[in-house]
Amino acid sequence: MAQTFDLSVLFKMVDRFSSPLKQAMHSFNKFSEQAKKANSVTRQFGMNVSDMGRKVRGFGAMLSVGVTLPLTLLAKSAIGVARDFDRSMNMVGAVTRTKIGDEIKPAFIELRKEAKRLGASTIFTTQQVADGM
Secondary structure (H helix, E strand, O other), X not given: OOOOOOHHXXXXXXXXXXXXXXXXXXXXXXXXXXXXXXXXXXXXHHHHHHHHHHHHHHHHHHHHHHHHHHHHXXXXXXXXXXXXXXXXHHHHHHHHOOEXXXXXXXXXXXXXXXXXXXXXXXXXXHHHHHHHO
């Protein structure tokens, strides 16, 4: 027994599925385009973050050389000046016998104040005043 198919039923089925299939393909294509755009935006964001990281590293290096190094040298210089002034005043204390070891006499304190005052108010530094005492 041979079976016969009604081709009109087959065409109706194909016709019923073709519109939803076209819509699904259209939606998939839109989704694919959006995914490509998102990928491009994400890639650009990553490049911007990397660029910002390089700039921050460069800024840190600039700060180190441009700010930290000079401040360190300034502090070292200030410590050296204070050390040299104390050394000179210790010599003054030994010569005038106003500072012997840890014993400090009021006259030594006055000499020290006077050296600082003269260093601030004359063309000589406190170091030069202390050396001249």
